[in-house]
Amino acid sequence: METDEDLSVAPNGDIFVHRLKELTEEEKQRLEAQNSRIIPESKAAKLEREAKRHWDIFYKRNETKFFRDRHWTTREFQELINFEPDQKISFLELGCGVGNMIFPLIEEGFSNFHFYACDFSPRAVEFVKSNKLFNESRMKAFCADLTTEDLFDNISEGSMDLASLIFVLSAIQPSHWPHVARLAFRALQPGGVLLLRDYGRYDMAQLRFKPGHKIAENFYMRQDGTRSYYFTEEELAKLFTDAGFEIVSNTYVQRRTVNFKEGIDVPRIFVQGKYKKPSNDG
Template sequence: MALSTHDKGRVSIEHGEEGKSCEKMTLCVPGQTKTSNAKELTQEDLDKLGSERALVSDFKQMKLEKDAQKNWDLFYKRNTTNFFKDRHWTTREFEELKAFREFESQRLVLLEAGCGVGNCIFPLLEEDLTIFVYACDFSPRAVEFVKQNPLYCPERCCAFQCDLTKDDLIENVPKESVDVVTLIFVLSAVHPNKMTQVLENISRVLKPGGIVLFRDYGLHDHAMLRFKSGSKLGENFYVRQDGTRSYFFSREFLAQLFEEAGFQSVTNDYVLRETVNKKEGLCVPRVFLQSKFTKPAQTHS
Protein backbone atom coordinates (compact mmCIF):
# COMPACT_ATOMS: atom_id res chain seq x y z
CA MET A 1 0.00 0.00 0.00
CA ALA A 2 1.40 3.39 -0.99
CA LEU A 3 1.84 5.99 1.74
CA SER A 4 0.66 9.57 1.42
CA THR A 5 3.11 12.36 2.20
CA HIS A 6 1.40 12.81 5.57
CA ASP A 7 1.70 9.09 6.34
CA LYS A 8 5.37 9.06 5.36
CA GLY A 9 5.99 11.88 7.80
CA ARG A 10 4.16 10.02 10.56
CA VAL A 11 5.96 6.74 9.93
CA SER A 12 9.36 8.40 9.73
CA ILE A 13 8.82 10.10 13.10
CA GLU A 14 7.93 6.75 14.64
CA HIS A 15 10.86 4.87 13.08
CA GLY A 16 13.55 7.44 12.51
CA GLU A 17 15.86 9.67 14.43
CA GLU A 18 16.51 13.06 12.97
CA GLY A 19 17.49 11.11 9.88
CA LYS A 20 14.67 10.49 7.41
CA SER A 21 11.82 12.83 8.19
CA CYS A 22 9.09 13.86 5.80
CA GLU A 23 10.31 16.18 3.05
CA LYS A 24 8.57 19.11 4.77
CA MET A 25 10.36 18.49 8.07
CA THR A 26 13.53 20.50 8.62
CA LEU A 27 15.59 21.30 11.68
CA CYS A 28 13.97 24.13 13.59
CA VAL A 29 17.18 25.37 15.17
CA PRO A 30 20.80 24.47 14.46
CA GLY A 31 22.47 22.09 16.88
CA GLN A 32 20.93 20.46 19.88
CA THR A 33 20.76 20.64 23.65
CA LYS A 34 22.30 18.04 25.95
CA THR A 35 20.94 17.65 29.44
CA SER A 36 20.96 15.18 32.32
CA ASN A 37 17.30 15.87 33.03
CA ALA A 38 14.36 14.12 31.40
CA LYS A 39 12.02 16.21 29.27
CA GLU A 40 9.29 17.95 31.24
CA LEU A 41 5.81 16.83 30.24
CA THR A 42 2.71 18.95 29.75
CA GLN A 43 -0.46 18.04 31.62
CA GLU A 44 -1.85 16.70 28.33
CA ASP A 45 1.17 14.41 27.97
CA LEU A 46 0.82 13.22 31.58
CA ASP A 47 -2.87 12.49 31.08
CA LYS A 48 -2.16 10.53 27.91
CA LEU A 49 0.57 8.42 29.48
CA GLY A 50 -1.55 7.87 32.59
CA SER A 51 -4.44 6.56 30.52
CA GLU A 52 -2.31 3.88 28.79
CA ARG A 53 -2.67 1.11 31.34
CA ALA A 54 -3.84 -1.71 29.07
CA LEU A 55 -1.02 -3.77 27.59
CA VAL A 56 -0.95 -5.81 24.40
CA SER A 57 -1.98 -9.41 25.17
CA ASP A 58 0.66 -11.99 26.12
CA PHE A 59 -0.22 -14.01 23.01
CA LYS A 60 0.41 -11.06 20.70
CA GLN A 61 3.59 -10.14 22.58
CA MET A 62 4.95 -13.66 22.08
CA LYS A 63 4.06 -13.50 18.39
CA LEU A 64 5.81 -10.14 18.01
CA GLU A 65 8.94 -11.60 19.61
CA LYS A 66 8.79 -14.66 17.34
CA ASP A 67 8.23 -12.52 14.22
CA ALA A 68 10.73 -9.77 15.11
CA GLN A 69 13.22 -10.67 12.40
CA LYS A 70 10.51 -11.12 9.78
CA ASN A 71 8.99 -7.73 10.61
CA TRP A 72 12.32 -5.93 10.24
CA ASP A 73 13.04 -7.81 7.03
CA LEU A 74 9.68 -6.64 5.67
CA PHE A 75 10.53 -3.09 6.75
CA TYR A 76 13.66 -3.17 4.57
CA LYS A 77 11.76 -4.87 1.75
CA ARG A 78 9.27 -1.96 1.70
CA ASN A 79 11.77 0.84 2.18
CA THR A 80 14.96 -0.64 0.64
CA THR A 81 17.79 1.87 1.22
CA ASN A 82 15.58 4.95 1.05
CA PHE A 83 14.25 5.36 4.60
CA PHE A 84 17.13 6.71 6.70
CA LYS A 85 19.59 9.37 5.65
CA ASP A 86 23.33 8.70 5.85
CA ARG A 87 24.68 9.62 9.27
CA HIS A 88 27.39 12.13 8.52
CA TRP A 89 27.11 13.44 12.09
CA THR A 90 28.74 10.47 13.84
CA THR A 91 32.31 11.77 13.81
CA ARG A 92 31.06 15.16 15.01
CA GLU A 93 29.11 13.68 17.90
CA PHE A 94 31.58 10.90 18.75
CA GLU A 95 35.15 12.23 18.56
CA GLU A 96 36.40 8.77 19.58
CA LEU A 97 35.96 7.70 15.97
CA LYS A 98 38.91 9.97 15.19
CA ALA A 99 40.76 10.35 18.48
CA PHE A 100 40.84 6.73 19.66
CA ARG A 101 44.04 5.92 17.79
CA GLU A 102 47.39 6.06 19.57
CA PHE A 103 49.06 7.08 16.28
CA GLU A 104 47.68 8.42 12.99
CA SER A 105 48.32 5.36 10.82
CA GLN A 106 46.77 2.94 13.33
CA ARG A 107 43.87 1.00 11.85
CA LEU A 108 40.75 1.56 13.92
CA VAL A 109 38.56 -1.54 14.17
CA LEU A 110 34.88 -0.77 14.58
CA LEU A 111 31.79 -2.90 15.08
CA GLU A 112 28.51 -1.39 13.88
CA ALA A 113 25.99 -3.45 15.87
CA GLY A 114 22.71 -3.19 13.98
CA CYS A 115 24.05 -1.65 10.77
CA GLY A 116 20.78 -1.48 8.82
CA VAL A 117 21.62 -0.72 5.19
CA GLY A 118 24.90 1.01 6.05
CA ASN A 119 23.84 4.61 6.72
CA CYS A 120 26.52 4.91 9.40
CA ILE A 121 29.35 2.76 8.07
CA PHE A 122 29.65 4.02 4.50
CA PRO A 123 30.17 7.68 5.46
CA LEU A 124 32.85 6.46 7.89
CA LEU A 125 34.55 4.31 5.24
CA GLU A 126 34.61 7.29 2.87
CA GLU A 127 35.95 9.67 5.51
CA ASP A 128 38.52 7.37 7.13
CA LEU A 129 40.61 5.29 4.74
CA THR A 130 42.30 3.32 7.54
CA ILE A 131 39.19 2.12 9.39
CA PHE A 132 38.02 -1.51 9.29
CA VAL A 133 34.35 -2.14 10.02
CA TYR A 134 32.49 -5.24 11.15
CA ALA A 135 28.80 -4.68 10.43
CA CYS A 136 25.93 -6.90 11.51
CA ASP A 137 22.16 -6.70 11.43
CA PHE A 138 19.14 -8.74 12.50
CA SER A 139 17.68 -8.50 8.98
CA PRO A 140 19.28 -10.67 6.24
CA ARG A 141 17.82 -8.28 3.66
CA ALA A 142 19.54 -5.28 5.27
CA VAL A 143 22.88 -7.13 5.22
CA GLU A 144 22.43 -7.86 1.52
CA PHE A 145 21.82 -4.17 0.85
CA VAL A 146 25.11 -3.42 2.63
CA LYS A 147 26.99 -5.95 0.52
CA GLN A 148 25.45 -4.57 -2.70
CA ASN A 149 26.59 -1.01 -1.92
CA PRO A 150 29.33 0.12 -4.37
CA LEU A 151 31.43 1.25 -1.39
CA TYR A 152 31.41 -2.23 0.16
CA CYS A 153 34.88 -3.74 0.06
CA PRO A 154 35.68 -7.02 1.88
CA GLU A 155 39.20 -5.74 2.59
CA ARG A 156 37.70 -2.89 4.64
CA CYS A 157 34.32 -4.19 5.79
CA CYS A 158 32.83 -7.49 6.90
CA ALA A 159 29.01 -7.61 6.97
CA PHE A 160 27.05 -10.53 8.41
CA GLN A 161 23.59 -11.40 9.72
CA CYS A 162 23.34 -11.72 13.48
CA ASP A 163 20.70 -11.86 16.20
CA LEU A 164 22.61 -10.06 18.94
CA THR A 165 20.39 -11.61 21.63
CA LYS A 166 21.53 -15.17 20.87
CA ASP A 167 24.15 -15.42 18.07
CA ASP A 168 27.69 -15.23 19.46
CA LEU A 169 29.56 -12.38 17.77
CA ILE A 170 32.81 -14.29 18.24
CA GLU A 171 31.74 -16.54 15.35
CA ASN A 172 32.42 -13.59 13.02
CA VAL A 173 34.55 -11.17 15.05
CA PRO A 174 37.75 -12.19 16.90
CA LYS A 175 37.53 -11.98 20.68
CA GLU A 176 38.57 -8.60 22.14
CA SER A 177 39.62 -7.26 18.71
CA VAL A 178 37.32 -4.23 18.39
CA ASP A 179 38.31 -0.70 19.45
CA VAL A 180 34.89 0.96 19.16
CA VAL A 181 31.32 -0.35 19.00
CA THR A 182 28.54 1.85 17.65
CA LEU A 183 25.09 1.01 18.95
CA ILE A 184 22.89 3.60 17.23
CA PHE A 185 19.08 3.26 17.23
CA VAL A 186 19.40 -0.51 17.72
CA LEU A 187 18.94 -1.50 21.36
CA SER A 188 15.47 0.10 21.41
CA ALA A 189 14.26 -2.60 18.98
CA VAL A 190 15.23 -5.38 21.42
CA HIS A 191 12.93 -6.71 24.14
CA PRO A 192 14.07 -5.15 27.46
CA ASN A 193 14.55 -8.61 28.98
CA LYS A 194 17.21 -9.37 26.35
CA MET A 195 19.11 -6.08 26.30
CA THR A 196 21.74 -7.23 28.82
CA GLN A 197 22.47 -10.28 26.62
CA VAL A 198 23.18 -7.93 23.70
CA LEU A 199 25.63 -5.88 25.77
CA GLU A 200 27.40 -8.97 27.12
CA ASN A 201 27.72 -10.26 23.55
CA ILE A 202 29.28 -6.97 22.45
CA SER A 203 31.64 -6.97 25.41
CA ARG A 204 33.20 -10.27 24.32
CA VAL A 205 34.57 -8.76 21.09
CA LEU A 206 35.47 -5.33 22.52
CA LYS A 207 39.05 -4.76 23.66
CA PRO A 208 39.64 -3.93 27.33
CA GLY A 209 39.62 -0.14 27.38
CA GLY A 210 37.39 -0.08 24.28
CA ILE A 211 34.28 2.07 24.09
CA VAL A 212 30.62 1.74 23.11
CA LEU A 213 29.06 4.79 21.42
CA PHE A 214 25.31 4.78 22.02
CA ARG A 215 22.45 6.87 20.62
CA ASP A 216 18.79 5.90 20.76
CA TYR A 217 15.28 7.04 21.63
CA GLY A 218 14.97 8.90 24.92
CA LEU A 219 12.16 8.91 27.43
CA HIS A 220 9.18 11.06 26.38
CA ASP A 221 10.34 11.48 22.80
CA HIS A 222 7.61 12.73 20.44
CA ALA A 223 7.32 9.27 18.86
CA MET A 224 6.57 7.77 22.29
CA LEU A 225 3.84 10.30 23.05
CA ARG A 226 2.01 9.76 19.76
CA PHE A 227 1.49 6.00 20.09
CA LYS A 228 -2.21 5.21 20.14
CA SER A 229 -4.09 3.01 22.58
CA GLY A 230 -3.36 -0.68 22.05
CA SER A 231 0.34 -0.14 21.25
CA LYS A 232 1.86 -0.50 24.71
CA LEU A 233 3.89 -3.65 25.42
CA GLY A 234 5.31 -2.63 28.79
CA GLU A 235 6.87 0.31 30.59
CA ASN A 236 8.31 2.64 27.90
CA PHE A 237 7.98 -0.18 25.32
CA TYR A 238 5.64 0.04 22.30
CA VAL A 239 4.79 -1.67 19.02
CA ARG A 240 4.40 0.19 15.73
CA GLN A 241 1.76 -0.59 13.13
CA ASP A 242 4.26 -2.60 11.08
CA GLY A 243 5.05 -4.91 14.01
CA THR A 244 8.48 -3.46 14.80
CA ARG A 245 8.98 -2.41 18.40
CA SER A 246 10.63 0.49 20.18
CA TYR A 247 11.81 1.12 23.72
CA PHE A 248 12.36 4.65 25.06
CA PHE A 249 15.32 4.91 27.43
CA SER A 250 15.82 6.81 30.65
CA ARG A 251 19.38 7.64 31.69
CA GLU A 252 19.01 5.57 34.83
CA PHE A 253 17.75 2.44 33.06
CA LEU A 254 20.48 2.62 30.41
CA ALA A 255 23.24 3.10 32.98
CA GLN A 256 21.96 0.12 34.94
CA LEU A 257 21.93 -2.07 31.82
CA PHE A 258 25.53 -1.28 30.94
CA GLU A 259 26.74 -1.62 34.52
CA GLU A 260 25.13 -5.06 34.78
CA ALA A 261 27.04 -6.06 31.63
CA GLY A 262 30.34 -4.90 33.17
CA PHE A 263 30.74 -1.49 31.51
CA GLN A 264 31.59 1.85 33.08
CA SER A 265 29.78 5.08 32.18
CA VAL A 266 31.73 7.90 30.53
CA THR A 267 28.87 10.19 29.47
CA ASN A 268 25.11 9.63 29.50
CA ASP A 269 22.87 12.55 28.47
CA TYR A 270 19.54 13.36 26.89
CA VAL A 271 19.74 15.15 23.55
CA LEU A 272 16.88 17.54 22.85
CA ARG A 273 16.14 18.61 19.28
CA GLU A 274 13.23 20.18 17.47
CA THR A 275 11.98 19.70 13.93
CA VAL A 276 9.39 21.92 12.34
CA ASN A 277 6.76 21.43 9.66
CA LYS A 278 6.84 24.90 8.13
CA LYS A 279 3.76 24.33 6.00
CA GLU A 280 1.60 23.33 8.96
CA GLY A 281 3.44 25.40 11.57
CA LEU A 282 4.09 22.41 13.83
CA CYS A 283 7.18 22.05 16.01
CA VAL A 284 8.07 18.46 16.93
CA PRO A 285 10.25 17.89 20.02
CA ARG A 286 12.62 14.93 19.76
CA VAL A 287 14.41 13.32 22.69
CA PHE A 288 17.37 10.98 22.24
CA LEU A 289 19.84 9.48 24.67
CA GLN A 290 23.50 9.84 23.71
CA SER A 291 26.03 7.99 25.81
CA LYS A 292 29.48 6.46 25.98
CA PHE A 293 30.43 3.41 28.00
CA THR A 294 33.84 1.80 28.33
CA LYS A 295 34.94 -1.75 28.99
CA PRO A 296 37.34 -1.65 31.97
CA ALA A 297 40.96 -2.16 31.00
CA GLN A 298 41.42 -4.46 33.97
CA THR A 299 38.83 -7.10 34.80
CA HIS A 300 38.79 -8.84 38.15
CA SER A 301 37.54 -12.36 38.58
Protein backbone atom coordinates in the same frame (compact mmCIF):
# COMPACT_ATOMS: atom_id res chain seq x y z
CA MET B 1 14.25 26.37 35.20
CA GLU B 2 17.33 25.19 33.33
CA THR B 3 20.70 26.30 34.64
CA ASP B 4 24.18 26.14 33.16
CA GLU B 5 24.77 23.02 35.25
CA ASP B 6 21.72 21.28 33.75
CA LEU B 7 22.56 21.61 30.08
CA SER B 8 25.16 22.19 27.41
CA VAL B 9 24.51 23.12 23.78
CA ALA B 10 26.34 21.54 20.85
CA PRO B 11 27.22 23.53 17.70
CA ASN B 12 24.44 21.77 15.77
CA GLY B 13 21.81 22.78 18.32
CA ASP B 14 21.62 19.53 20.27
CA ILE B 15 20.98 20.21 23.95
CA PHE B 16 22.51 17.79 26.44
CA VAL B 17 20.60 17.59 29.70
CA HIS B 18 20.78 15.39 32.79
CA ARG B 19 17.18 15.33 33.89
CA LEU B 20 13.95 13.84 32.67
CA LYS B 21 11.52 15.99 30.72
CA GLU B 22 8.59 17.34 32.77
CA LEU B 23 5.29 16.35 31.19
CA THR B 24 2.42 18.72 30.57
CA GLU B 25 -1.07 17.69 31.70
CA GLU B 26 -2.00 16.91 28.10
CA GLU B 27 1.05 14.65 27.73
CA LYS B 28 0.23 12.85 30.97
CA GLN B 29 -3.27 12.22 29.64
CA ARG B 30 -1.85 10.81 26.40
CA LEU B 31 0.31 8.34 28.31
CA GLU B 32 -2.56 7.36 30.56
CA ALA B 33 -4.83 6.76 27.56
CA GLN B 34 -2.31 4.26 26.18
CA ASN B 35 -3.07 2.01 29.17
CA SER B 36 -6.70 1.63 28.15
CA ARG B 37 -5.79 -1.08 25.66
CA ILE B 38 -2.56 -3.03 26.20
CA ILE B 39 -1.31 -5.62 23.70
CA PRO B 40 -2.17 -9.12 25.00
CA GLU B 41 0.71 -11.32 26.19
CA SER B 42 0.06 -13.82 23.39
CA LYS B 43 0.43 -11.13 20.73
CA ALA B 44 3.52 -9.69 22.46
CA ALA B 45 5.09 -13.17 22.43
CA LYS B 46 4.29 -13.52 18.73
CA LEU B 47 5.94 -10.15 18.01
CA GLU B 48 9.07 -11.44 19.74
CA ARG B 49 9.07 -14.69 17.76
CA GLU B 50 8.56 -12.86 14.47
CA ALA B 51 10.88 -9.91 15.10
CA LYS B 52 13.30 -10.88 12.33
CA ARG B 53 10.47 -11.26 9.82
CA HIS B 54 9.05 -7.83 10.65
CA TRP B 55 12.42 -6.16 10.15
CA ASP B 56 13.01 -8.04 6.90
CA ILE B 57 9.60 -6.87 5.65
CA PHE B 58 10.48 -3.34 6.78
CA TYR B 59 13.62 -3.34 4.61
CA LYS B 60 11.78 -5.00 1.71
CA ARG B 61 9.24 -2.16 1.79
CA ASN B 62 11.59 0.76 2.45
CA GLU B 63 14.86 -0.55 0.96
CA THR B 64 17.57 2.05 1.71
CA LYS B 65 15.25 5.05 1.69
CA PHE B 66 13.86 5.21 5.25
CA PHE B 67 16.75 6.21 7.53
CA ARG B 68 18.97 9.15 6.72
CA ASP B 69 22.73 8.63 6.54
CA ARG B 70 24.23 9.50 9.92
CA HIS B 71 26.69 12.24 9.06
CA TRP B 72 26.59 13.48 12.68
CA THR B 73 28.48 10.61 14.29
CA THR B 74 32.00 12.07 14.09
CA ARG B 75 30.70 15.29 15.63
CA GLU B 76 28.96 13.53 18.51
CA PHE B 77 31.50 10.77 19.07
CA GLN B 78 35.03 12.16 19.13
CA GLU B 79 36.23 8.61 19.84
CA LEU B 80 35.84 7.97 16.11
CA ILE B 81 38.51 10.51 15.20
CA ASN B 82 40.87 10.55 18.20
CA PHE B 83 43.39 8.21 16.60
CA GLU B 84 46.70 8.56 14.83
CA PRO B 85 46.15 8.55 11.03
CA ASP B 86 48.11 5.33 10.56
CA GLN B 87 46.59 3.51 13.56
CA LYS B 88 44.54 0.50 12.47
CA ILE B 89 41.07 0.51 14.05
CA SER B 90 38.53 -2.29 14.16
CA PHE B 91 34.99 -0.93 14.33
CA LEU B 92 31.89 -3.05 14.93
CA GLU B 93 28.41 -1.73 14.17
CA LEU B 94 25.88 -3.79 16.10
CA GLY B 95 22.61 -3.44 14.19
CA CYS B 96 23.93 -1.80 11.04
CA GLY B 97 20.67 -1.63 9.08
CA VAL B 98 21.57 -0.69 5.50
CA GLY B 99 24.83 1.02 6.48
CA ASN B 100 23.65 4.52 7.38
CA MET B 101 26.55 4.93 9.82
CA ILE B 102 29.45 3.10 8.20
CA PHE B 103 29.12 4.44 4.67
CA PRO B 104 29.25 8.13 5.72
CA LEU B 105 32.45 7.27 7.63
CA ILE B 106 33.91 5.68 4.50
CA GLU B 107 32.96 8.78 2.49
CA GLU B 108 34.79 10.89 5.05
CA GLY B 109 37.96 8.91 4.36
CA PHE B 110 38.34 6.62 7.37
CA SER B 111 40.97 4.60 5.52
CA ASN B 112 42.54 3.25 8.73
CA PHE B 113 39.26 1.59 9.82
CA HIS B 114 38.26 -1.99 9.20
CA PHE B 115 34.48 -2.18 9.46
CA TYR B 116 32.42 -5.08 10.77
CA ALA B 117 28.68 -4.60 10.25
CA CYS B 118 25.98 -6.98 11.45
CA ASP B 119 22.21 -6.92 11.46
CA PHE B 120 19.26 -9.10 12.42
CA SER B 121 17.74 -8.74 8.94
CA PRO B 122 19.30 -10.71 6.05
CA ARG B 123 17.76 -8.23 3.62
CA ALA B 124 19.45 -5.29 5.37
CA VAL B 125 22.83 -7.06 5.18
CA GLU B 126 22.32 -7.63 1.44
CA PHE B 127 21.69 -3.90 0.98
CA VAL B 128 24.99 -3.21 2.75
CA LYS B 129 26.85 -5.63 0.50
CA SER B 130 25.28 -4.17 -2.65
CA ASN B 131 26.23 -0.57 -1.78
CA LYS B 132 28.74 0.87 -4.26
CA LEU B 133 31.01 1.81 -1.34
CA PHE B 134 31.16 -1.73 0.03
CA ASN B 135 34.72 -3.04 -0.15
CA GLU B 136 35.43 -6.59 1.00
CA SER B 137 39.08 -5.77 1.65
CA ARG B 138 38.12 -3.48 4.54
CA MET B 139 34.53 -4.42 5.36
CA LYS B 140 32.69 -7.50 6.56
CA ALA B 141 28.88 -7.58 6.66
CA PHE B 142 27.01 -10.49 8.17
CA CYS B 143 23.78 -11.52 9.90
CA ALA B 144 23.78 -11.80 13.68
CA ASP B 145 21.09 -12.04 16.33
CA LEU B 146 22.32 -10.00 19.30
CA THR B 147 20.17 -12.05 21.66
CA THR B 148 22.26 -15.15 20.88
CA GLU B 149 25.98 -15.97 20.62
CA ASP B 150 26.26 -16.06 16.83
CA LEU B 151 28.10 -12.73 16.66
CA PHE B 152 31.25 -14.65 17.56
CA ASP B 153 30.89 -16.87 14.51
CA ASN B 154 32.16 -13.85 12.57
CA ILE B 155 34.44 -11.92 14.94
CA SER B 156 36.80 -12.87 17.75
CA GLU B 157 36.07 -11.90 21.33
CA GLY B 158 38.11 -8.93 22.55
CA SER B 159 39.07 -7.84 19.02
CA MET B 160 37.23 -4.53 18.50
CA ASP B 161 38.52 -1.04 19.29
CA LEU B 162 35.07 0.53 18.92
CA ALA B 163 31.49 -0.71 18.74
CA SER B 164 28.17 1.05 18.29
CA LEU B 165 24.50 0.55 19.13
CA ILE B 166 22.73 3.32 17.24
CA PHE B 167 18.92 3.11 17.57
CA VAL B 168 19.21 -0.65 18.06
CA LEU B 169 18.71 -1.52 21.73
CA SER B 170 15.24 0.06 21.74
CA ALA B 171 14.04 -2.49 19.17
CA ILE B 172 15.04 -5.45 21.37
CA GLN B 173 12.91 -7.13 24.03
CA PRO B 174 14.02 -5.57 27.37
CA SER B 175 14.71 -8.97 28.95
CA HIS B 176 17.52 -9.43 26.40
CA TRP B 177 19.33 -6.16 27.13
CA PRO B 178 21.79 -7.57 29.71
CA HIS B 179 22.88 -10.18 27.17
CA VAL B 180 23.33 -7.54 24.45
CA ALA B 181 25.35 -5.28 26.77
CA ARG B 182 27.57 -8.17 27.81
CA LEU B 183 27.96 -9.21 24.16
CA ALA B 184 29.25 -5.73 23.29
CA PHE B 185 31.58 -5.88 26.30
CA ARG B 186 33.01 -9.21 25.15
CA ALA B 187 33.51 -7.96 21.58
CA LEU B 188 35.65 -5.01 22.67
CA GLN B 189 39.29 -5.24 23.59
CA PRO B 190 40.35 -3.71 26.95
CA GLY B 191 40.11 0.08 26.65
CA GLY B 192 37.58 -0.21 23.81
CA VAL B 193 34.51 2.06 23.74
CA LEU B 194 30.86 1.39 22.97
CA LEU B 195 28.93 4.29 21.41
CA LEU B 196 25.15 4.47 21.85
CA ARG B 197 22.31 6.66 20.74
CA ASP B 198 18.65 5.74 21.10
CA TYR B 199 15.16 6.98 21.96
CA GLY B 200 14.70 8.88 25.23
CA ARG B 201 11.81 8.73 27.67
CA TYR B 202 8.88 10.97 26.68
CA ASP B 203 10.17 11.51 23.16
CA MET B 204 7.36 12.80 20.95
CA ALA B 205 7.20 9.43 19.17
CA GLN B 206 6.33 7.78 22.49
CA LEU B 207 3.65 10.32 23.32
CA ARG B 208 1.97 9.85 19.93
CA PHE B 209 1.22 6.14 20.32
CA LYS B 210 -2.50 5.40 20.44
CA PRO B 211 -4.15 2.77 22.66
CA GLY B 212 -3.54 -0.74 21.34
CA HIS B 213 0.17 -0.23 20.69
CA LYS B 214 1.63 -0.51 24.18
CA ILE B 215 3.35 -3.83 24.97
CA ALA B 216 4.72 -2.95 28.43
CA GLU B 217 5.91 0.14 30.29
CA ASN B 218 7.67 2.38 27.75
CA PHE B 219 7.74 -0.44 25.14
CA TYR B 220 5.53 -0.20 22.04
CA MET B 221 4.60 -1.85 18.76
CA ARG B 222 4.70 0.28 15.63
CA GLN B 223 2.20 -0.13 12.80
CA ASP B 224 4.62 -2.34 10.86
CA GLY B 225 5.17 -4.76 13.75
CA THR B 226 8.61 -3.47 14.73
CA ARG B 227 9.01 -2.36 18.34
CA SER B 228 10.50 0.56 20.22
CA TYR B 229 11.47 1.29 23.83
CA TYR B 230 12.08 4.75 25.33
CA PHE B 231 14.97 4.92 27.81
CA THR B 232 16.00 6.92 30.84
CA GLU B 233 19.68 7.65 31.34
CA GLU B 234 19.51 5.83 34.69
CA GLU B 235 18.39 2.60 33.00
CA LEU B 236 21.29 2.71 30.58
CA ALA B 237 23.83 3.59 33.27
CA LYS B 238 22.81 0.55 35.32
CA LEU B 239 22.63 -1.75 32.29
CA PHE B 240 26.14 -1.01 31.09
CA THR B 241 27.85 -0.78 34.47
CA ASP B 242 26.30 -4.14 35.37
CA ALA B 243 27.86 -5.50 32.16
CA GLY B 244 31.29 -4.29 33.29
CA PHE B 245 31.61 -0.97 31.48
CA GLU B 246 32.87 2.32 32.88
CA ILE B 247 30.65 5.28 31.97
CA VAL B 248 32.39 7.96 29.92
CA SER B 249 29.17 9.87 29.29
CA ASN B 250 25.46 9.12 29.62
CA THR B 251 22.88 11.82 28.99
CA TYR B 252 19.68 12.98 27.33
CA VAL B 253 19.83 14.84 24.03
CA GLN B 254 17.05 17.27 23.17
CA ARG B 255 16.68 18.58 19.65
CA ARG B 256 14.04 19.63 17.15
CA THR B 257 13.21 17.94 13.86
CA VAL B 258 12.30 20.73 11.45
CA ASN B 259 10.99 20.51 7.89
CA PHE B 260 9.74 23.91 6.77
CA LYS B 261 8.40 22.54 3.46
CA GLU B 262 6.07 20.11 5.27
CA GLY B 263 5.40 22.41 8.22
CA ILE B 264 7.04 20.04 10.73
CA ASP B 265 8.67 21.28 13.93
CA VAL B 266 8.83 18.42 16.43
CA PRO B 267 10.77 18.24 19.72
CA ARG B 268 12.77 15.02 20.06
CA ILE B 269 14.45 13.37 23.03
CA PHE B 270 17.26 10.87 22.65
CA VAL B 271 19.71 9.20 25.02
CA GLN B 272 23.39 9.14 24.21
CA GLY B 273 26.17 7.26 25.93
CA LYS B 274 29.81 6.26 25.72
CA TYR B 275 30.86 3.23 27.73
CA LYS B 276 34.43 2.02 28.12
CA LYS B 277 35.68 -1.49 28.76
CA PRO B 278 38.27 -1.11 31.56
CA SER B 279 41.83 -1.21 30.28
CA ASN B 280 42.85 -3.67 32.98
CA ASP B 281 40.14 -6.18 32.06
CA GLY B 282 41.60 -9.57 31.33
